[in-house]
Amino acid sequence: MPTNASFASPVADADYPASFDNGAEGFLAQMYSGLNGYSLVITTFLLLVAYDQFKYIWNKGSIIGPAWKMPFIGPFLSSVNPKMDEYKAKWASGELSCVSVFHKFVVIASSRDMARKVFNSPAFVKPCVVDVAQKLLRPTNWVFLDGRAHVDYRKGLNGLFTRQALETYLPGQEEVYEKYFARFLEISQNENNGKPIPYMPIFRELMCAVSCRTFVGHYMSDAAVKKIADDYYKITAALELVNFPIIIPFTRTWYGKKAADMVLNEFSICAAKSKARMKAGGDITCIMDGWIKSMLDSEKYRQKLAKGTTVDDSEKPAMLLRIFSDFEIAQTVFTFLFASQDATSSASTWLFQLMADRPEILDRVREENLAVRNGDKFQKFSMDILEKMPYTRAVVKETLRYRPPVIMVPYVAKRSFPVTASYTAPKGSMVIPSVWPALHDPEVYPRPDHFDPERWISGDAEKAAKNWLVFGTGPHYCLGQTYAQTNLMAMIGKASMHLDWKHHITPLSEDIKVFATIFPMDDCPLVFSQRD
Numbered sequence: 001m002p003t004n005a006s007f008a009s010p011v012a013d014a015d016y017p018a019s020f021d022n023g024a025e026g027f028l029a030q031m032y033s034g035l036n037g038y039s040l041v042i043t044t045f046l047l048l049v050a051y052d053q054f055k056y057i058w059n060k061g062s063i064i065g066p067a068w069k070m071p072f073i074g075p076f077l078s079s080v081n082p083k084m085d086e087y088k089a090k091w092a093s094g095e096l097s098c099v100s101v102f103h104k105f106v107v108i109a110s111s112r113d114m115a116r117k118v119f120n121s122p123a124f125v126k127p128c129v130v131d132v133a134q135k136l137l138r139p140t141n142w143v144f145l146d147g148r149a150h151v152d153y154r155k156g157l158n159g160l161f162t163r164q165a166l167e168t169y170l171p172g173q174e175e176v177y178e179k180y181f182a183r184f185l186e187i188s189q190n191e192n193n194g195k196p197i198p199y200m201p202i203f204r205e206l207m208c209a210v211s212c213r214t215f216v217g218h219y220m221s222d223a224a225v226k227k228i229a230d231d232y233y234k235i236t237a238a239l240e241l242v243n244f245p246i247i248i249p250f251t252r253t254w255y256g257k258k259a260a261d262m263v264l265n266e267f268s269i270c271a272a273k274s275k276a277r278m279k280a281g282g283d284i285t286c287i288m289d290g291w292i293k294s295m296l297d298s299e300k301y302r303q304k305l306a307k308g309t310t311v312d313d314s315e316k317p318a319m320l321l322r323i324f325s326d327f328e329i330a331q332t333v334f335t336f337l338f339a340s341q342d343a344t345s346s347a348s349t350w351l352f353q354l355m356a357d358r359p360e361i362l363d364r365v366r367e368e369n370l371a372v373r374n375g376d377k378f379q380k381f382s383m384d385i386l387e388k389m390p391y392t393r394a395v396v397k398e399t400l401r402y403r404p405p406v407i408m409v410p411y412v413a414k415r416s417f418p419v420t421a422s423y424t425a426p427k428g429s430m431v432i433p434s435v436w437p438a439l440h441d442p443e444v445y446p447r448p449d450h451f452d453p454e455r456w457i458s459g460d461a462e463k464a465a466k467n468w469l470v471f472g473t474g475p476h477y478c479l480g481q482t483y484a485q486t487n488l489m490a491m492i493g494k495a496s497m498h499l500d501w502k503h504h505i506t507p508l509s510e511d512i513k514v515f516a517t518i519f520p521m522d523d524c525p526l527v528f529s530q531r532d
Helices: 023-034 037-060 084-092 112-119 133-137 147-161 163-191 200-219 222-238 252-279 287-306 326-357 359-372 383-387 390-402 481-498
Strands: 096-101 104-109 125-127 411-413 430-433 499-503 512-515 517-520 525-530
Touching (some): 037 096, 037 104, 084 512, 133 252, 133 326, 147 163, 147 287, 163 383, 163 499, 163 525, 200 222, 200 252, 200 287, 200 481, 222 252, 222 326, 252 287, 252 326, 287 326, 326 359, 326 499, 359 390, 359 481, 383 481, 390 481, 481 499
Antiparallel strands (some): 096 104, 125 411, 499 525
């Protein structure tokens, strides 16, 4: 057959595209040539979204939670204004549930037993509050320490809340109450002509003043106390459960950091003053004095031993403490204020509202307080008096059960935490034991949504120790739980004898606002008047 001399291979034709010369390289070349800055950003974004979803679903495992996560921010927008009903729904969904906000995966322990397991698992978790907390309170703060470092602080702090120590702080507390009760009358009768106004902000200022006087005595001026009370709101806002994880200028966390720096500076100044006064032999009048006196006694004991002096065992301090720096003392006292300020502000607000709405209970409180003073309403506080008031104590405990100031306590998993046999919380996740469900368990507290102080006297409430999680449990339980309760007893008892007050009930009075702790949604509008 003759050869067709006119045929030429396409490869030999310079005008023919050689795209199939190397299929893989040609495909990649076309892909690369089609990319631009916009498509690269979109591709990267989609990959990050996919990773964020995969990580959430992986961490979620078998526990209850949303099927998917809003990319990156999760439920941040809805959590900026948290609602109590949404928390209740989350607790009711199961004993373990989860959400993911920004980069943080959060496991919520709702049942009593799950909450107690978290509280009692220091090998796996430690208190974390929120991401920004370490920036405000400082990462070296004792509440963030573990093991021996934590014990080094705690062993010297336990003695500051004994019965004898609490007795020492009572005069300062009573002084503040007398001042502010007079202020209540001035606000209601003169400044507002007997019209109701929200008293929650005023209660916050009152409790800040009581705390500062208890913690640092008169080392801090009234003007400084007022400044802290006014600015502490910024710290509370910065430490809400859901917030930006970094400090950005002119945001809530930024203003909170500035306020925290101011508080730490004031407390450092107080620590220096207390050290000078305790070295000079001054009397203990506040918590800071008591702690510093123990440090100085320990140092004197060590110096005697170093010199070879024979020291009788009776001279050895109960706890040998090192000398803490002014700033370390300031950090520690700041945590006392952090633990007490919002919680006692919440409790006092609810206590005044509940008593106004239940005059028969207030009458019994008043009668008991007068009886233990033999009718003399001007008799000063004492631990003997406070310990002889079982009904007032029951009213305070029922208030803390009915409206617990702290409804959740954030912890962080130091390592993978096997919460149950079927679920392990990943390292770095927040693990949050919830307090509210245990305190509203109908099997333990019949009619849990009914305010009934009698359950603490003739009922079985006192036997339910496992459900009483108001102050936590485990190695990080609240040191000041006795102080907090006696302080509230002293406050409402004194108020019952010297003041009358009326609550202006609104449709929002029983609704709960969540702002770090819980408050009446209408901020408790009251009118105070002098009691004859």
